[in-house]
Every structure is written in C-alpha cells, then in structure tokens.
Amino acid sequence: MSPQVPKGDGFAYMSDKLLKAGKLLSSIKDEDVDVGATPKTLVMRRDKVELFRYTPLTEQKVKTPVLLAYGLIGRYTMADLQEDRSLVRSLLQEGLDLWLVDWGQPNRSERWLTIDDYVDDYIHAAVERVCRETGYDKITLLGICEGGVFTTCYAALHPDKVKGLVLTITPIDFHADRDDPDTHHGFLNVWTRSLDRADIDRLVDVYGGLPGEFMSSVFSLMTPMRSLTKYNIDLIDVIDDEAKLMNFLRMEKWLADRPAHPGEAAKQWLKDLYQDNKLVKGDFVLSGRRVDLSKVTAPVLNVFALNDHIIPPTCSRALRAHVGTKDYSEIELPGGHVGLFVSSKSQGSLTKGISEWLSARD
Template identity: 75%
Template sequence: MAMDTPFDEFLKEWSDNIDKVRTGAGLLSKIRDADVDVGTTPKTLIERRDKVELFRYDPIAERSVDTPVLIVYGLIGRYTMADLQPDRSLVRSLLAKGIDLWLIDWGQPGRGERWLTIDDYVDDYIDEAVERICAETGHEKITLLGICEGGVFTTCYAALHPRRVKNLVLTITPIDFHADVDDPALHRGFLNVWIRSLEASDIDLMVDALGVIPGEFMSSVFSLMTPMRSIAKYNVDLIDTVDDRDKLMNFLRMEKWLADRPDHPGSAGRQWLHDLYQENKLIKGEFALSGRKVDLGAVKMPILNVFALDDHIVPPNCSKALGQKAGSKDYTEIPLPGGHVGLFVSSRSQGGLTKNIADWLTARDG
C-alpha cells in the first residue's frame, strides 16, 4: 500500500520495528552466555606463572614465516579483542598466513597483584615468555606484536632487551602521550585530557584504597568519551540487528568483550597514569624500568607501526611520534581506516591489517 503521509510512513516503520523486536526477543531467549563465545581459536598452554599464561596457537596453514610472533595485549582489556569471532579475528587471519603465533594472557589481576609494576611485566613476565619461546623453537630472536598498552610494554622490552627481538610490530600504541595537544581533530584525545586533569593525589588515593584501577571504572570512562554512541547502540543499533542471529551474535560478542574488562594492577596503573599519561616520560627518555631508562633510540630492529586514522583513544600523532625517536633504519608506518577497536573487529579494516603485517614480516624473515 502506498504511504500517503509522513504519519503513515511512521506507523509502517513503527510496526516493522515491533515485528523486529518480537523476532529478536525469541532469538535472545534461546541464547546463553556459553553461546557468546570469544577467543576460541585453538591454542596450547605452554607455561603458567602466577596468573600469567603463555600459549602457542595451533597452526592452521603451512608455515610461511619462520620467526615466532608473540602477541602482547595490555592490562586495560582482554586479548580476546584480537580473536573476537572466526571471521573477525586477527589471530586466525595471521595463522592462515602461516605465522607461528604465541600469546601472553595476563589473566584477571586483583588485589593480590597490587604491587606488580610495569617493571615486573616487562623485565619478568615478558622476558620469561620470550626466553621460553626461544627455547621451544630454537630461535635466538622473536617478533613482538604489541597492542595498545601492550605495545608500550613491547617497545620498552625491545629497548632494554634488544638481543631477543628481531622485529617489533606495534598497533594502536601510544608513545607520545601529549601529542594530542596539537591534533586539530577535536574528537581525539579525550582520555589524555581527562587523565592529565586528574590530581596525582587522587590517583594515589584510588590505588592505595582499592589496590587496583577497577575495570568497571575504566569501562565507564570509555563510555563517557562517546556518550551518545554508548546510548544509541542499545536502541537504534540493536533494533537494526536484533532479528538477524548472525548480526545479533556479533553485537553480543562485542558486549561480552567490553564487559570482561579486568582490574588493572595498582602499582603498574600508577606508573601508567603518572609517569606516562601525565608526565610523558617515555618520549622524553625519562621512563625507567628496573633502574634502567628506556631509550627509544636503542630500538634499532625493524619496526612496523600501525595506527587507526579515526582512533579517539590513541590519536594517530601519539603513535607516529615513535618515528622521530626510534633508532631503527627500517621503520614503516601504516595508517588504516577505523577506530581503536574497529581496527581489529571491522570487516573494512581487518583484511588490510592482516595483509600488511604478514607481508611486512615475510619480507624480513630468514
């Protein structure tokens, strides 16, 4: 029937949405938490120390890159963002390219880990994992693939332990935590601005009282950075997907990852906020771990630096700053479309991310 007035069109759309919600309610009633599976790519546990686990992913293609690659995610979130679902998984895509892939899983830190520092994560846990990978594979050096905060950890490790690092791959990694100040895009750098505005004593008070930076607290901060988007996804976006099981599962997997944000160990969090976000010590050459200053000029191995053009959490300028400080003569930057999370889960950018990393590694293998 032809719609004669805007009101008729409104009624038709309203009726269609009601039908969608009814269909979606039926789908949701049959979905259980176990059905919303993330991080399912098969892997083998190689080593466990405290709550930290080292895994090796099971191969799914003939090996094309000989050098092992260790994925290091940050403490702010869970590594499952890089393995959200089979068709949107950086992990599966790299395995399909024939890469020997390893993973550090930090687990779920709590008050018992309140005294762990970034020194411990870089000079102990990552160092032990690298040594174990070298022992298992017979290689003297490996490739580190750092994501966000994990990219800062791997950069520090590469500067302090260059004998074990053949290549350094960074994705959405902040290096200059104040580079957003000169960024003309107003929607970027809200997190940087907010953290810089905090009183150092308030950060200390939270860490001293709780022992951690609560995951729920950080989740609320990220939501407040894009308030309208955070609200709209539960009505407008959900209505568009609720009657399609595949799209609904995509939505639920992302929500599960967002809800699985771990607590950040207190002492490491204090360094992360004080020394890096507020005082910007890494780019200044003043950031010290285990009594040694992290000199970015000592990072002389080949570097691939991938960042997202629409990243509002780690603005591109914060990542690109490494190019002026690193000592490598083989430095490559690759800007890709998408946001901080979209770089890994968006169908638009994921193929480009995998291809660029795999091609870059292949060219430097041997």
C-alpha cells in the same frame, strides 16, 4: 541508524520483530557468545600470566615466532572476537607461528605489580620460553595499545632478543595530541593529565588498582551519544538477525570483560607516562634501567588508526623520531581504536600489511 519500518501497520511490524527477537535471545547461551575461540595450547603459567601457542591453520610461511601482547586495560580477545573478524585467525591463515601472553584477571592480589614486572619478568620469561621451544635466538613482538608500550620497552632493554617489533594503536608520545589537528582526538589524554596525582594514589590505595568498571565508564563518557543509543537503536536494528545479533553480543561481552589494572603499574601508566611523558623524554626507568628508545634497533612496523579517539595518531607517529633503527615503516588505516581490529574494512588491510612486512624480514 533506526530500523526501517515498512509502510502500513508499524505496530504489527515491531511486534513481529520483537517476537522473533525474543525467541532468538532465549535460545542463546553465554557459551554461544564465544570470544577468543581460536584454538591454542597452554605452554607456561607464571602467577596468573599464561603463555599460549596458537594451533596452526595452514602451512607455516613465516618462520620467526611472533608473540602477541595486549594491554592490561581490556582483554586480548578483541584481537580474536569472532571467526570472520579475528586478527589472530587471519595471521594464522597467513602462516605465522603465533604465540600469546595472557595477563589473566588481576585483582587486589596484584596490587604491587609494576610495569617493571610485566616487561622484565613476564614478557622476558615468555620470550625465553618461546625461544627455547622453537630454537630461535630472537623473536618478533606484536604489541597492541598498552601492550605495545610494554613490547617497545622490552625491545629497548633487550635488543638481543627481538628480531622485529610490530606495534598497533600504541601511544609513545603521550603529549603529542596537543598538536593533533582533530579536536575529537585526545580526550583521554586531556582527562588523565588533569587528574590530581594524590587522587590517583587514593584510587589505587582504596581498590588496589584501577577497577575495570571505572575504566569502562571513562570510555563510555568519551562517546556519550554512542553509549546512549546502542541499546535502544543499534540493538533493535539487529535484534532479529542472528548473525548481526551475535556480532553485537560478542562486542558487548568483550567490553564487559575488563579486568582491574594492577595498582603500582597503574600509577606508572597514569603519572609517569600520561602525565609526565617520561618515555619520549628518556626518563622512564624499569628495573633500575632507563628505557632508551634509541636502543630499539630491530625493524619496526607501526600501525595506527586515523580516527582513533583513544590513542590519537600523532601519539603513535612520534615513535619514528626516537627509535634507533633505520628500518621503520608505518601503516595508517581508516577506523577507530577498536574498529581497526573488528571492522571488515580494515581487517584485510591490517593482516596483509603485517604479514607482508614480516615475510619480507623473515
């Protein structure tokens, strides 16, 4: 939407607007754009991976600890973008004991890390430490996107450690988009399946992983008009409104903070999952063990966005047919991949759905 220019001297209006915007922008420092600012305490560090415990914001109502795991493509700060649009803060206000596993900033030194390492080493070590700190034998896992795939694999391989599994915007059947009625869903799936396997190897061999800038360009090309207009239309529309401008800048900061995806794990992600669809076929192997989704016996809550063009809803819905638990629930919400977490429309519904589901099984 373009800015509404009042009748009369449009030039004077824009001049005043840009003057005010210039003063506002000159007063904003990088530290003012504070993403991921909800208070938390470092509990454990293993290589670059860190385990945090969030500071409670109210009396604890859900006793079972909840461990949040984001994916390697992007940063967990999307779930804690700002105070009034933060899944993390909203869940804390519902009385959850919330923990976070932060993958840090991988680079070429993580070239040889595999999904096996992230699931059977880092997540397992985090779960063990949470259990030791809280005295619980089992905890709940909350996975987002690729992190949801990791936590699903963990729940299948270590069912004795998982009391509940909450997934959000998580791909399970990476080929289910072929049956999706919405033609704008699944562009990423189609593109990834079209990649030559040798080219994937060359990319990883040259850079040591998937560069964050490369993945940013891929996501930008999926919504070309949005990418072309956000700086010359959206930004101008909010540039003299401090609250709206800070919202815009926080989102841009999160988008720019895209780490490289570790090399061998990237090969598994692109070839084994996106191209070969091994997870639902029962052929995905981690640490010498086949990931059998029927071994997921803990209760499952599966949340997805109906307008998600990155992870089509059909790819998430497929989980129902493969898990071994009968306590399976779904929540479908309006919005897109990122909008599910930052949109004011979905924020309340997402938090309420998760907290009520957890409370009923605590």
